[in-house]
Amino acid sequence: MFQLNDEFLKELGLDQLPEEQRKPFLQHIYSELELRVGERLSQGMSDAQLEEFSGIIDKRPGAVDDFLARHVPDLMQDPMFQRLVQVSGVPMDDPRLRDEFAATKWLEVNRPDYRDVVAAVLDELKREIVANRDVILAADSAASQAAA
Numbered sequence: 001m002f003q004l005n006d007e008f009l010k011e012l013g014l015d016q017l018p019e020e021q022r023k024p025f026l027q028h029i030y031s032e033l034e035l036r037v038g039e040r041l042s043q044g045m046s047d048a049q050l051e052e053f054s055g056i057i058d059k060r061p062g063a064v065d066d067f068l069a070r071h072v073p074d075l076m077q078d079p080m081f082q083r084l085v086q087v088s089g090v091p092m093d094d095p096r097l098r099d100e101f102a103a104t105k106w107l108e109v110n111r112p113d114y115r116d117v118v119a120a121v122l123d124e125l126k127r128e129i130v131a132n133r134d135v136i137l138a139a140d141s142a143a144s145q146a147a148a
Contacts, residue, residue, distance in 0.1 A: 002122060004030055012129050016137060025136075029125065036121045041111050049110055056102050064102040071109055072101075080105070 002008070004026045009015050017025060042050060055063030072078050076092060081101050090097045107114040129136070 012126060013133050014129070014136065029129070033118075033122060033125055036125065037114075037118050040117050040121055041107070041114060045110070053103075053106055053110070056099070056106055059099055064099055067102050067106060068098070071105060075101075 006015065006022065008026070009017055009022060014025075045053075052063070052067065054060075056067055068075055072081070075081055075098070081092075084097060084101055085092050088097060111117070
């Protein structure tokens, strides 16, 4: 699992990025990654699949429950769910945990290659950032000088 943090910036050669620019830049990268992964994962999916996933992500009433009833009828005993509870430290009955699990399980059922897709898109994004590193640093330097 990757993390968008100072170590990520260092890996990209952007560790000189001013402190006040780091969080907004990382948030932008996260949003861009989420958008691109979503686009890539949706390719080849049926309208019904997209509608079902949308219901889970948007927490439409009944969507998570319906999906889990079909695919993980014994949720509390599911080893993957139990690991999620253990790692997160969140109580088993927390609806946020159930929603997160349902989204991940949906991807596992409908796009078992989703981890590979995320990794590929992240690598593409990293290459783009590295190719534009000087422009990014120059823009941030110019913005800092203008603010001074």
